[in-house]
Amino acid sequence: MVESIKNKINQIDFSKPGIYSEGEVISYGDGIATINGLKNVAMGEVVHIYEYGSHGKYAPALAFNLSYDTVGVILLDETLNIQTGCIAKTTGETLNIEVSDAFLGRVIDIFGRPIDGKGNIFHPNPKKQPVERKAYGVIDRESVNVPLQTGIIAIDALIPIGRGQRELIIGDRQTGKTALALDIIINQGRINQRIENGEIEGKPVYSIYVAIGQKQSKVAQIIRKLEELNVLKYTIVLSASSSDSASVQYLAPYVGTAIGEYFMEIGDDALIVYDDLSKHARAYRQISLLLHRPPGREAYPGDIFYLHSRLLERSARLNKSLGGGSLTSLPIIETLAGDISAYIPTNVISITDGQIYLKSELFNSGIKPAIDIGNSVSRVGGSAQIKAMKQVAGPLKLNLAQFRELQTFVQFGVEVDPTTQKKIDLGLRLVEILKQDQYSSMPVEEEVVLLWAVTQGYANDIDLEKVQPWSKSLLQFFRDYYADTLLHINKEKVLSSEIEIKLRQAIDEFKTKGE
Numbered sequence: 074m075v076e077s078i079k080n081k082i083n084q085i086d087f088s089k090p091g092i093y094s095e096g097e098v099i100s101y102g103d104g105i106a107t108i109n110g111l112k113n114v115a116m117g118e119v120v121h122i123y124e125y126g127s128h129g130k131y132a133p134a135l136a137f138n139l140s141y142d143t144v145g146v147i148l149l150d151e152t153l154n155i156q157t158g159c160i161a162k163t164t165g166e167t168l169n170i171e172v173s174d175a176f177l178g179r180v181i182d183i184f185g186r187p188i189d190g191k192g193n194i195f196h197p198n199p200k201k202q203p204v205e206r207k208a209y210g211v212i213d214r215e216s217v218n219v220p221l222q223t224g225i226i227a228i229d230a231l232i233p234i235g236r237g238q239r240e241l242i243i244g245d246r247q248t249g250k251t252a253l254a255l256d257i258i259i260n261q262g263r264i265n266q267r268i269e270n271g272e273i274e275g276k277p278v279y280s281i282y283v284a285i286g287q288k289q290s291k292v293a294q295i296i297r298k299l300e301e302l303n304v305l306k307y308t309i310v311l312s313a314s315s316s317d318s319a320s321v322q323y324l325a326p327y328v329g330t331a332i333g334e335y336f337m338e339i340g341d342d343a344l345i346v347y348d349d350l351s352k353h354a355r356a357y358r359q360i361s362l363l364l365h366r367p368p369g370r371e372a373y374p375g376d377i378f379y380l381h382s383r384l385l386e387r388s389a390r391l392n393k394s395l396g397g398g399s400l401t402s403l404p405i406i407e408t409l410a411g412d413i414s415a416y417i418p419t420n421v422i423s424i425t426d427g428q429i430y431l432k433s434e435l436f437n438s439g440i441k442p443a444i445d446i447g448n449s450v451s452r453v454g455g456s457a458q459i460k461a462m463k464q465v466a467g468p469l470k471l472n473l474a475q476f477r478e479l480q481t482f483v484q485f486g487v488e489v490d491p492t493t494q495k496k497i498d499l500g501l502r503l504v505e506i507l508k509q510d511q512y513s514s515m516p517v518e519e520e521v522v523l524l525w526a527v528t529q530g531y532a533n534d535i536d537l538e539k540v541q542p543w544s545k546s547l548l549q550f551f552r553d554y555y556a557d558t559l560l561h562i563n564k565e566k567v568l569s570s571e572i573e574i575k576l577r578q579a580i581d582e583f584k585t586k587g588e
Contacts, residue, residue, distance in 0.1 A: 094163040098122060099143070101155055104318045105363045106134060108144045108161045117205055119168055120146050122161045124153040134161075135168060135320075138364045145364045147320040149183070170328055171199040172335040177279060178306040180296060183313060183321055183328045189296070202331040204324065208386035215392045217426075218456045221278065221344065221401050224260030224514020225253065225442060227507040230466045230524060231473075232429055232449050235457030236278070236342050237390025237399040241421055243406045243413060244431030244443070250405050252511050253431070253442050254346045255295060257403065258282060260514035261344055262304025267516075273563050278401075279336050280308045281345040283329035286322050286352030289314045302512070322356035330387050333400040337389070340396035345388070349405035350381060354417045371416050378420050385424050413448075427451040440508055446473065459517065459566035465524040469503065472528060476500020495533075502532045505540040518562040519548050522576065525568065531580050550583045 096110030106122060114120070114136050121131040132153045138145030148155065170185050173196040180189035187194050217235035234240045242250050258280040265277040284292045292312050299305035309332060313325035326347050336343040347353070354377060361374040369375050381404075390399035404425065406418050411433065413422065422428055427450045436443035455463050479489070479497050489497070506527050509515075515523075523544055526532065535543045551559055558575050562568070568576075 096144070096161045098155065098157055098159040098161055101157060101159075103363050104148050104151055104320050105360070106146050106148060106155065106161075108146060109142065111136075111144045111161065111163055114139065114144055114163050115167075117167050119164045119166050120144070120161055121164060122146070122148070122155055122159050125156050125159050126154075131162075135324075136163075137360070138366070147323070147360055148318075149320055149324070151318060168204040168324075169201045170204060170331055171196055172202045172332050173197060173199045176309045176332060178308070180292075180310040180312060183311070183324050185328075188312065189310075200335055202335050204327045204331050205383075206331075206334075206387070208383070209389050209391065209395075213389070213391060213395055215390045215397065216456070217390055217453050219390070219399070220457045220459060220462075220517075221257075221342075222260060222264060222517045223257045224263070224516070225256060226509060226515060226520045226523070227442065227444050227446070228257075228429065229458070229462060229517060229520055230469055231446055232427065232444070232451045233453065233455070233457040233462075234401065234403075234451065235390075235453045236401050237388060238427070238451075238453050238457065239385050239388050239402045239404070239425040240451065241404050241406060241425040241428035242431070243408060243418060243422070243428050245408050245411055245433045248431040248433055248436045248443050249441060249511075250407070250431055251291075251295075251348055253429070254282075254348060254403050254405060255298070256442075256511060256514050258308060258344065258346065259299070259302055259304050259512060262299075262302065262307045263514065264516075265307045266303070273560070276342055277307070278342045278344050281329050281333050281343060282308060282310045283326050283345065283347050284310070284312045284314065285325050285347065285349060286313070286315045286356065287348060289316065298512070319356040319359040322353060323360055326350070326353055326384055330384060330400070330402075333402075334387065337391060337398035337400040338396065340398045342399045342401070344401045344403070347384075347402065347404045349407055350421060351405075351407040351417055354380065373416060377417070378424075381421055382424050385421075426453055440504070441511070442509060444507075447477070461521045461562055461566055461568045462517065464568045465521055465528060468528040469524055472496070472499055473503055476503065498533060499527075499530070501537055502527055502535070502540050505537060506532075506544060508541065515548075516559070516563065518559045519551070521562055521568065522551055522559065523548060525573075525576060526580055531584070547580070547583055550586075551579060554582075555579045 094112045096108040098106050099109045100107040118136045120134045122134055124130040132148050132150040134146035134148045136144050137147050175194050175196050179187055182188050217237045219236045221234045221236045223229055244250050261278040261280050267273045268275050268277055311329045313322045329345055333343040333345045357380050358373050366374045388400045388402040406421050408418055430445045430448040431443045432445040475496050
C-alpha cells in the first residue's frame with residue numbers, strides 16, 4: 074500500500090506550478106487573503122477562491138506573497154462572498170488577457186470586459202497576451218528614430234518624442250498633464266484620419282489611455298471629447314477608477330501594456346498613456362502594507378523601483394525581423410509643490426528617456442501648455458525629428474537660450490542696445506508662438522512653416538498681443554492658397570531652397586493682403 078502511494082507521488086509532475094494544489098483561506102479583508110495549504114505555487118500565479126458554500130463560483134486572485142507555510146493573494150473580484158474557510162485552488166497559469174483590434178473604440182476594465190454600455194466585444198482573432206512578461210532585449214530592438222508627432226509645437230521642436238520612447242509628463246496638480254497627454258492622443262487620431270483619406274502617407278498610431286485611480290466623471294469627459302473629435306475609434310480606454318480596489322488599480326497599467334504589446338507585435342505602432350503612476354505607486358504601497366511587507370522610504374516597499382521599471386522597459390521599437398512595431402509610453406507623475414526630487418518622481422525620471430516638466434507658475438501666468446523648457450529634456454533628441462523640423466528647431470533653441478539669458482539681465486531695468494533689444498523682441502514672439510490652446514494640435518508641416526516664419530523675422534513688426542491671431546491667420550492662408558506647399562513639406566520632410574523661396578513668396582503675399 075505504501076509503495077503504491079509512493080509510486081503515485083513520483084508520477085506527479087511538480088515542475089508545473091500549482092498542479093494538484095488546494096488550500097484554505099485562513100484570513101480575509103481589504104481585498105487581501107491569506108491561504109494555507111497551497112503547495113508549489115508560483116509568484117503571480119492565478120488562484121481561484123471558491124465562494125463560501127459554493128463549488129462553482131470563484132473569485133480570481135493573484136499569488137503575491139510566498140511565505141514558508143502560507144500564501145498572500147490579492148483578489149481581483151470582491152463581489153463574491155469570500156470568507157475564512159473558503160477553498161482555494163491553484164491553476165498553473167499566470168494572468169492573461171485576450172486582445173484583438175476589436176478593443177479599438179471601446180472602454181474596458183482590466184479583464185477586457187466592456188464598461189461603455191455598447192454591448193459585448195467580439196474578438197474575431199483574439200491573441201492571449203501575458204499581463205506580466207519580460208521586456209524585449211537590446212538585440213530585438215531598433216533605434217528610436219521615427220518621430221511621434223504630438224501636434225504640440227513646443228514638444229515637436231524642442232522635446233521631440235520618437236516611436237518606442239518613454240517620455241515622462243511631470244508636474245503639480247492642475248498644470249495640464251492630462252490635457253497635454255489627451256492632445257497627443259487626439260493628434261494621433263487626426264493623423265490616422267489623414268492617412269485613411271489618402272491625404273498623407275505614413276503608419277497609423279493606435280492609442281491606449283489607462284486611467285489609474287481617476288474619478289469616473291473625469292474619464293467620462295475624456296471619452297466624450299474623443300468621441301466628439303471622432304478619434305475614439307483609434308483609441309482604447311482602460312479604466313481602473315478611484316472607486317475600484319487597490320488590486321485593480323495596481324494591475325491596470327500592466328494590462329494596458331499587454332494590449333499595447335499586441336499592436337507592437339503585429340507590426341503596428343501604439344501609444345500608451347499611464348494617468349497616473351503616482352496613484353499606481355500608492356495602490357501598490359497599500360497592497361504591500363496590508364500584506365505586511367516591511368515599509369521603507371515614505372512607507373513604500375523596497376521593490377517600488379522595480380514596480381515601474383519592469384512596466385516601462387516593455388516599451389520599445391522592435392527590429393524589422395520582429396515586424397518593426399513600436400510601443401511608446403507617456404507615464405504621468407504628480408509632484409507636490411514642484412518637488413521633482415521626491416521618491417517616486419526621481420525613480421520614474423531615472424527609468425524614462427526624458428521628461429516634460431509642467432510648471433505651476435507658467436500655467437498660472439497663462440502660458441499653456443505650461444512646459445518648462447529649461448527642465449524638460451528628450452534623450453532621443455533630433456533623432457526623432459524630420460529634417461525640416463531640425464532645420465527650424467536649431468535657430469529656435471539658440472534664440473530661446475539667448476532670450477532667457479537676456480530676460481534675466483533686463484529684469485533690473487537696464488537699458489540695452491538695439492541688437493540686444495531685437496533678440497529680446499524675437500524671444501518674446503517665440504514664447505507667444507509656443508503657446509497653444511487645448512485641442513488645437515498642428516500638423517508637423519504647419520509647425521515647420523510657423524517656426525520658420527518667426528525665426529526668419531517675419532513677426533518682428535507684429536505687436537506682441539497680436540502674434541497669436543497673426544499666426545492663426547498665416548496658417549489659414551497657407552491652407553487656403555498654398556496647401557500643395559504644406560503637403561510637399563509633409564512628404565519630402567525637408568526645407569529645400571525651392572521650398573524656402575515659395576515660403577517667402579507666400580508670406581510676402583500674406584502680409585500684402587493683410588495690409
